[in-house]
Amino acid sequence: MKKYILFLLFISFSNYAQTSRFTGTWSTENCKVCSKEYILTLNIAQSNGKIFGIAEITSNNEKFVTGVMEVSGHVSAHGEKAQINIKGKDGSASAVLFVNAESLQFNKRGGADLVPKETILTKLN
Numbered sequence: 001m002k003k004y005i006l007f008l009l010f011i012s013f014s015n016y017a018q019t020s021r022f023t024g025t026w027s028t029e030n031c032k033v034c035s036k037e038y039i040l041t042l043n044i045a046q047s048n049g050k051i052f053g054i055a056e057i058t059s060n061n062e063k064f065v066t067g068v069m070e071v072s073g074h075v076s077a078h079g080e081k082a083q084i085n086i087k088g089k090d091g092s093a094s095a096v097l098f099v100n101a102e103s104l105q106f107n108k109r110g111g112a113d114l115v116p117k118e119t120i121l122t123k124l125n
Contacts, residue, residue, distance in 0.1 A: 020046040021099045022075065022082055026121035034119050038064040040106070042071065042121060046082075049075045055086055057115065066090070066114055073097075088114050 026042040028034045037059060044053030053071040057064055066088050073084030082097040091112030098105040104121040 021079055022046040022051055022097065022104075025124040026104045027124050028119050028121055029124070030122045031120050035116070037061060038116075040116060040119060040121065042104075042106075044071055044084075046075060051075060051082055051084055055115070069114065083109075086111075086115060088112075090114060 022044055023046045024044070026044070028038075028040045038061070039058050040055070041058070042053060042055045044051050051071065051073040055066075055069045055071050057066040059065055069086050069088035071084055071086055073082055075082045080099055082099075084095050084097060086093045086095065091114060093111030093114050094109045095115065096107045096109055098107075102123050104123070106116070106119050106121055108115055108117045
């Protein structure tokens with residue numbers, strides 16, 4: 001009986017550790033309190049504590065348009081926070097992501113003015 005309980009406990013911890021909460025397409029397109037001058041889109045995948053993907057800012061104003069940027073980073077031990085680096089043709093920036101249900105809080109930590117300082121993204125898919 002003890003082996004069975006330990007096995008179930010192990011499975012529950014394994015399932016929690018393997019959830020990919022950051023995986024998906026996140027955007028400011030549906031954000032109600034965000035600036036509508038630009039749309040930040042993150043398309044990222046989480047695997048084994050690492051994050052890989054692309055980011056892009058689109059806008060009618062040419063000064064906000066970045067083109068496709070590379071995203072890489074890692075997820076903290078508890079899986080609710082990630083630190084990422086964004087590299088584009090005009091420089092690089094670092095940011096911290098906090099995930100909560102269907103929203104993602106984006107906080108820029110430093111680097112070039114490629115991305116906004118702070119914004120909320122919603123999951124598109």
